[in-house]
Amino acid sequence: MDPRKNGAWQELLDQVRTWARVNSPWAIHFNSGSCNGCDIEILATLTPRYDVERFGIKLQGSPRHADVLVCTGPVTRQARERLLRIYEQMPEPKFVVVVGSCGTSGGVFQGCYNVLGGVDQVIPVHAYIPGCPPRPEAIIDGIVKLLGSLKTAKGK
């Protein structure tokens, strides 16, 4: 059968794109107001001891090359615009993972005059990894679960 007929060609291309994305997601990390506890755990996740690269995950410096935005901390009034700008610069489909209780709900910073709340107050979130801070094993577990859902998800 000619794959260009009946949209089969497009379907094949979509399957290849999804396969590539799930097997080599590029991530960018943004701290929107964290105490740095969660950021240190993310750094530990990248070390050879935990070796998150075995899942094909690579940390990127530019949002234009990233599939996944990994956020830590509550969103402060000062960081809101930067978080939005980084999210908007990422190509579609894009996914957001929140690491830590502060990014999930504001955590210990909830109610502070300069804090808006969790990351989902500003941008859509696809996965939450709770903890204060979550251990590298929990971060890896959350990201691998997200990769599983990427096989069918379209992102935003």
Ligand code: SF4
């Ligand atoms: S969840 Fe805990 S470790 Fe992470 S930013 Fe908040 S207070 Fe710091």
